Amino acid sequence: MMNLRFIFILSLLCFLSIPLFAQQAIIRPSAIFSPIETKKAMVVASDPTAVKEGLKVLKKGGNAIDAAVTMAFVMAVTQPRAGNIGGGGFMLVKQKDNPVKAIDYREKAPEKAFRDMFLDKNGEPDSTKSQFSHLSSGIPGTVAGMALALKSFGTISLKEALKPAIMLAEKGFPVSKNFSWQLNKREAALSKWPATKKIFFKPDGSVYKQGELFIQRDLAQTLKRIAENGAKEFYKGKTAKLMVGEMKRNGGLITMDDLAGYQATLREPIAGNYRGFDVYSMSPPSSGGIHIVQLLNILEGYDLGSMGHNGAESIHLLSEAMKRAYADRSKYLGDPDFVKIPFQPILSKKYAEKIRSIINLSKATPSNEIGPASFPGYESFETTHFSVLDEKGNAVSNTYTLNFSFGSGIMVDGAGFLLNNQMDDFSAKPGKPNAYGLIGGQANKIEPHKRMLSSMSPSIVLKDGDIFLITGSPGGSRIISTTLQIIINIIDHKLNLAEAVTAPRIHHQWLPDLLYVEKGLSPDTLDLLKKKGHIIKSGLTMGAASSILVDIEKGVIYGASDPRRDGLAMGY
Numbered sequence: 238m239m240n241l242r243f244i245f246i247l248s249l250l251c252f253l254s255i256p257l258f259a260q261q262a263i264i265r266p267s268a269i270f271s272p273i274e275t276k277k278a279m280v281v282a283s284d285p286t287a288v289k290e291g292l293k294v295l296k297k298g299g300n301a302i303d304a305a306v307t308m309a310f311v312m313a314v315t316q317p318r319a320g321n322i323g324g325g326g327f328m329l330v331k332q333k334d335n336p337v338k339a340i341d342y343r344e345k346a347p348e349k350a351f352r353d354m355f356l357d358k359n360g361e362p363d364s365t366k367s368q369f370s371h372l373s374s375g376i377p378g379t380v381a382g383m384a385l386a387l388k389s390f391g392t393i394s395l396k397e398a399l400k401p402a403i404m405l406a407e408k409g410f411p412v413s414k415n416f417s418w419q420l421n422k423r424e425a426a427l428s429k430w431p432a433t434k435k436i437f438f439k440p441d442g443s444v445y446k447q448g449e450l451f452i453q454r455d456l457a458q459t460l461k462r463i464a465e466n467g468a469k470e471f472y473k474g475k476t477a478k479l480m481v482g483e484m485k486r487n488g489g490l491i492t493m494d495d496l497a498g499y500q501a502t503l504r505e506p507i508a509g510n511y512r513g514f515d516v517y518s519m520s521p522p523s524s525g526g527i528h529i530v531q532l533l534n535i536l537e538g539y540d541l542g543s544m545g546h547n548g549a550e551s552i553h554l555l556s557e558a559m560k561r562a563y564a565d566r567s568k569y570l571g572d573p574d575f576v577k578i579p580f581q582p583i584l585s586k587k588y589a590e591k592i593r594s595i596i597n598l599s600k601a602t603p604s605n606e607i608g609p610a611s612f613p614g615y616e617s618f619e620t621t622h623f624s625v626l627d628e629k630g631n632a633v634s635n636t637y638t639l640n641f642s643f644g645s646g647i648m649v650d651g652a653g654f655l656l657n658n659q660m661d662d663f664s665a666k667p668g669k670p671n672a673y674g675l676i677g678g679q680a681n682k683i684e685p686h687k688r689m690l691s692s693m694s695p696s697i698v699l700k701d702g703d704i705f706l707i708t709g710s711p712g713g714s715r716i717i718s719t720t721l722q723i724i725i726n727i728i729d730h731k732l733n734l735a736e737a738v739t740a741p742r743i744h745h746q747w748l749p750d751l752l753y754v755e756k757g758l759s760p761d762t763l764d765l766l767k768k769k770g771h772i773i774k775s776g777l778t779m780g781a782a783s784s785i786l787v788d789i790e791k792g793v794i795y796g797a798s799d800p801r802r803d804g805l806a807m808g809y
């Protein structure tokens with residue numbers, strides 16, 4: 238049951254988000270607060286400019302894929318902390334009457350990368366090297382991914398998709414309060430590199446303030462070259478040369494051959510069934526889909542709905558299930574082009590039943606008593622998500638990232654874009670945690686041309702073949718648990734989309750043995766959880782789930798941007 242404190246916090250969040258929803262919100266008396274409602278199409282993202290540009294594409298007759306690619310390039314300009322051309326990600330596409338497909342445009346390790354490249358002289362991981370140096374970057378995948386998306390499923394050219402981004406980079410846009418705040422927060426890291434400082438700070442070194450115009454001339458030139466010459470400009474042309482020059486001057490590894498050899502890949506998504514809904518999410522090299530489906534399989538055996546949303550009993554079950562899934566993640570997940578992943582056993586309903594049989598309903602199992610399962614025959618904080626649905630019934634769920642906020646903080650001098658620090662998502666030393674505290678195994682060790690393991694989980698849920706839910710989230714290791722909770726908040730707890738997206742979330746990733754909770758849970762619930770043996774860490778904000786839900790019977794489309802970021806949901 239929702240208690241008073243929870244209702245108070247949701248109401249407060251609702252009040253704070255009124256400016257975002259004011260234009261189109263329809264507030265129904267029965268709801269704590271309500272999503273945007275439209276009839277034909279919807280776009281939701283954490284960046285209002287990208288949403289407006291995506292919507293223009295749809296209104297001009299473009300499809301969801303055209304809109305999504307346009308938005309990805311716009312966010313490379315307007316939200317450079319996560320939007321990017323120097324990073325990578327994953328896209329799920331559902332075309333009307335066609336199966337769900339996945340595009341993997343995750344970064345790859347360069348040819349010269351090697352297993353122990355991030356260990357210091359004592360054999361311990363050196364996080365400065367893996368997170369804030371030229372060695373931190375994988376070969377970027379976004380430009381190849383967007384080109385592949387358009388070629389496979391789009392109707393407009395790359396040149397057309399780049400137009401709004403070029404205009405915004407060239408003419409500039411007024412800095413938002415949040416953008417200015419982010420620059421302030423990362424000032425030290427971003428000022429360290431002269432090329433970055435030159436772009437992100439004013440000539441006198443001060444931070445752009447809210448309302449001031451932010452122009453990115455080098456980035457505009459780079460985007461124009463890509464528009465003229467196609468994706469090959471980024472991987473073989475002047476942009477590639479600028480990237481390699483940046484690497485050579487600073488001890489980085491990425492070469493012209495690495496860039497020329499990079500390809501985005503079409504993959505089959507992970508598919509599962511949860512209480513009659515078909516759930517699709519990203520396949521490896523993301524761990525997201527496999528563990529979301531594993532967790533749903535475990536939870537399907539419990540009547541979560543009758544336990545009440547965010548009650549101690551349901552949080553206990555979520556947490557116990559998550560510990561087992563993240564333990565398996567640590568051993569078995571990696572790039573499927575390099576390691577054999579035990580898909581079938583992890584995704585089987587039988588394995589879920591086995592996990593249920595060992596979950597103690599009244600006591601938390603300490604993480605040190607849990608480890609990855611053993612399968613016979615088997616050997617071995619800053620991202621952004623957006624969702625698009627067009628009037629023809631095509632859907633895109635896209636999550637992409639530089640890894641940290643503003644990636645490594647390193648700008649390609651002369652090209653105007655930031656480089657990712659995704660190499661930190663490899664296990665620098667199996668058994669030692671990365672920046673998200675995630676433990677990885679041999680399956681995720683560094684190897685040339687390998688993709689580092691991700692948690693990004695762009696997801697699409699179908700009901701009888703029709704689009705029901707489009708969702709996903711940023712949040713590093715918390716992406717999996719956030720996306721899972723959006724799905725169960727809707728299917729089990731019958732929250733409307735805005736409530737499902739806004740409600741306080743929880744997270745457990747096996748190690749460290751901590752149950753993370755957002756603000757807004759009742760102290761009584763937390764006491765009950767402590768009595769069951771959970772060690773609680775509260776206060777952390779988790780994810781930002783820009784989501785779309787379709788009420789197929791009523792023919793209504795709902796959109797909800799997450800109030801944890803200053804996003805927007807708009808449609809028509």
Ligand code: GLY
Pocket residue numbers: 620638639640641659662690691692693713714716
């Ligand atoms: N860099 C975060 C992730 O890929 O999960």
